[in-house]
Amino acid sequence: EHVLLLGPPGAGKGTQSKRLATEFDLEHVTTGDALRANKHVETEHGTPASFMDAGELVPDPVVNEIVKTALEDADGYVLDGYPRNLSQVEYLDSVTDLDYVFYLAVPEDELVNRLTGRRVCPDCGANYHVEFNQPEEEGVCDECGADLVQRDDDTEETVRERLRVYHENTEPVVEHYREKGTLVEVEGEGTPDDVFERIASEVRD
Numbered sequence: 001e002h003v004l005l006l007g008p009p010g011a012g013k014g015t016q017s018k019r020l021a022t023e024f025d026l027e028h029v030t031t032g033d034a035l036r037a038n039k040h041v042e043t044e045h046g047t048p049a050s051f052m053d054a055g056e057l058v059p060d061p062v063v064n065e066i067v068k069t070a071l072e073d074a075d076g077y078v079l080d081g082y083p084r085n086l087s088q089v090e091y092l093d094s095v096t097d098l099d100y101v102f103y104l105a106v107p108e109d110e111l112v113n114r115l116t117g118r119r120v121c122p123d124c125g126a127n128y129h130v131e132f133n134q135p136e137e138e139g140v141c142d143e144c145g146a147d148l149v150q151r152d153d154d155t156e157e158t159v160r161e162r163l164r165v166y167h168e169n170t171e172p173v174v175e176h177y178r179e180k181g182t183l184v185e186v187e188g189e190g191t192p193d194d195v196f197e198r199i200a201s202e203v204r205d
């Protein structure tokens with residue numbers, strides 16, 4: 001299966017993609033994680049960090065290359081964080097086809113709360129929230145025991161800029177799939193389990 005998860009920053013794309021990957025035995029392809037793993041590697045366009053920490057998009061050639069390589073190795077996949085503008089849509093169409101396009105809908109003030117309260121595991125990538133998704137022991141990863149950290153781009157100022165960039169560049173992507181008739185809109189509020197069930201029931205059919 002080829003699954004695409006769209007949604008604004010904080011909608012739960014990472015949380016749900018990981019679960020879908022496990023449940024349906026898919027590769028989790030995420031440009032955000034791939035870029036974070038190489039944040040300080042110099043490219044001819046600059047380092048990913050110089051864009052990410054400001055909340056801006058990393059240039060298309062860098063991101064397209066990541067996706068191309070990842071999809072070559074994947075049979076089934078769930079794609080998270082890409083495409084983020086119409087030129088990336090065009091590139092994606094040239095390298096693969098999609099079976100499902102989900103859009104996670106969450107109101108804007110909820111997004112800001114989710115992102116500013118997010119804590120992540122620097123070792124295994126697990127995701128938590130200080131209020132909505134707490135680990136067993138405060139500040140410690142359930143999966144691997146590492147100390148949790150806040151992402152550099154989860155400050156309120158950068159979150160606002162990421163939302164602005166989303167409205168300007170990525171909303172047209174959502175509209176593109178809506179017009180094509182392939183978009184399945186999923187209510188992104190409720191517990192992560194609730195949201196997962198909404199998505200998984202469509203894939204199981």
Ligand code: AP5
Pocket residue numbers: 007008009010011012013014015016031032033035051052053055056057058059063080081082083084088114115117118119127128129132133153162188189190191192193195
């Ligand atoms: P990326 O890493 O893709 O970040 P994002 O799109 O902003 O999305 P997030 O990871 O912040 O949120 P999410 O939707 O995955 O939510 P999550 O599950 O974590 O991109 C980062 C940067 O990389 C970009 O700004 C850009 O610079 C660059 N980049 C990446 N891809 C690019 C591309 N294609 N082109 C160019 N540049 C690119 O959940 C958020 C929080 O909410 C967590 O704390 C979680 O525990 C909690 N939560 C989840 N579900 C629920 C729920 N149901 N109820 C309550 N809380 C919940």
Ligand code: ZN
Pocket residue numbers: 121122123124125126141142143144145146
């Ligand atoms: Zn961990």
